[in-house]
Amino acid sequence: MPKTVSERSDVLPLLAEVFREHGFAGASLAVIAGRTGLGKGSLYHFFPGGKAEMAASVLDEIDAWFEANMFRPLREDADPSAAIGAMFRTTDAYFRSGRRLCLVGVLALGDAQDRFAERINAYFAAWRDALAEALRRAGTEAGLAGDLAEEVVTAIQGGLVAARALRDPGVFGRTLGRLEARLPAGSRAPSRAAEPGSS
Amino acid sequence: MPKTVSERSDVLPLLAEVFREHGFAGASLAVIAGRTGLGKGSLYHFFPGGKAEMAASVLDEIDAWFEANMFRPLREDADPSAAIGAMFRTTDAYFRSGRRLCLVGVLALGDAQDRFAERINAYFAAWRDALAEALRRAGTEAGLAGDLAEEVVTAIQGGLVAARALRDPGVFGRTLGRLEARLPAGSRAPSRAAEPGSS
């Protein structure tokens, strides 16, 4: 049988899903306790600050994950075109091809928008700026790069909202496809041929 | 002094703003009573079904407004290009140039998504299909028209989310500008010259 949750880091992914599906106001401690399998006592042992600390911790983990897996490669990878292509594939995987919502977007639209305003702003700005930097490094003029980056980050959120609202996850994949196809040719991966030496 | 609220139809716009800003779960009756200036007794007199009926009534009113002011013109106006141009201007005005959220999007992402799933789906589908019909009537091939309509409706939602998250309402206007510029030339209003006889 799987080891029962007994570390704070084990609880974070479960908490993230609860906030994603119920929002901050809708994620009651009863729901959280049920989903994590932990009693309220255990939850307050891990998160003395209560629900607010739980959500903040989840946002911290999400920030760190995106920074390591998407933003830093976009800014620093030796091959910016490859990093941009990887971004689209990672985005599709992370959001489960449109079946999973963006927690940061959910919080931005919910009634806890003020409480997490700084973190929400930082997440979107970091994504936009990292993508703009990758486009610029791939040869796109700076002004156009900033405009395209804003459009991509914006449209991704729209794709998630529309996929959920229309109950058609395919909307998200089509949105990603339109965005990737619209980028300057030089900033897209030149080929999909397998790289020598990699499986 | 303004007449105090005393009809159900007078309360709906106030209710809409409360649900927009707090979501369904976050809009407590205390907040609703404070914003509308009505006591709980009066609210239940107008809406015996409670909060759920309030939200449903607001959605009904929004549906009717969009149907009359945007969807029907898109489907039936004699000049489809003019209707498309009017849609962008109406959209910018309705969402206060990015300072106002879309209630349907808020509900789609919140924890009441199941309760209002049918209405949410119908709103987005009606907008997409009406725009696709206008594009088709303006000469765009049917498949491309459907694709463009999905992109526009999706990106509008993304623009609202990003404008709120980045605390930069200008994101929304730039999103609308990019979308309008991308439509086939024949489906856009041919000129912005003032119409004779109108002020």
Added chain:
DNA sequence: GTCTATAGATCGATAGAC
């Protein structure tokens, strides 16, 4: 039609046994 008072459930959070 609008109000106050309040019921009954659920909320976030705490205390303390084990």
Added chain:
DNA sequence: GTCTATCGATCTATAGAC
């Protein structure tokens, strides 16, 4: 570290005076 019991606040909704 995890649980149960419970507190006080807040929630939705109802009852009834005016």
